[in-house]
Amino acid sequence: MELMSPVDALFLAAESREHPLHVGALQLFQPPAGAGRAFVRETHRTMLECQDIAPLFRKRPSSLHGSIANVGWSTDNDVDLGYHVRRSALPAPGRVRELLELTSRLHANLLDRHRPLWETHVIEGLKDGRFAIYSKMHHALIDGVSGLTLMRQSLSADRDDADFRAAWSPAPMRSPRGRQRPGGCTGSVECWHPLVGLPRRRFGWPVPRCWNSS
Secondary structure: OEEOOHHHHHHHHHOOOOOOOEEEEEEEEOOOOOOOOOHHHHHHHHHHOOOOOOHHHHEEEEOOOOOOOOOEEEEOOOOOHHHHEEEEEOOOOOOHHHHHHHHHHHHHOOOOOOOOOEEEEEEEOOOOOOEEEEEEEEOOOOOHHHHHHHHHHOOOOOOOOOOOOOOOOOOOEEOOOOOEEOOOOOOOOOOEOOOOOOOOEOOOOOOOOOOOOO
């Protein structure tokens, strides 16, 4: 068991249902032109195939024998991506209002301390055809700025770069020529454009075509 830092242990000790201590991020995406009705479902299934999981995403709180407090981290060697990476559908009429209501409910739920402290939700059903991804991680595991950095590291500004990884996959390795090799799942990939003020980027998993909100 890896001992927690005092700050991480404090985040867990101070958490309550009224005061959850996880960080979250919501992103909106436009599917590619001509994408079928199953596009989001297929994207979710592709995410579930990214089974190479980095140590950070395997860490779960642990207690010393006889202690009720979480003071250490244990490693989950059998992470259930079916639990951590979920797909949801919005109720009609599928406005941003319904999206924010669902996100609010998802954010209000405490993370299960018997599992690694993170979740990713793929959300479909917006009436304008867009879909969303909501992610959350516990503050004991990562801070908000580091979380955003981690997300950006799973993306690429080069639409012709076929190397990629899921956010929970290990960091890419460098090839002898200096190019990054993927540390997670691989396959064909294009680009996307989130509606959260970030530059043109691309998901860390395969998508059929370019996702562009412009």
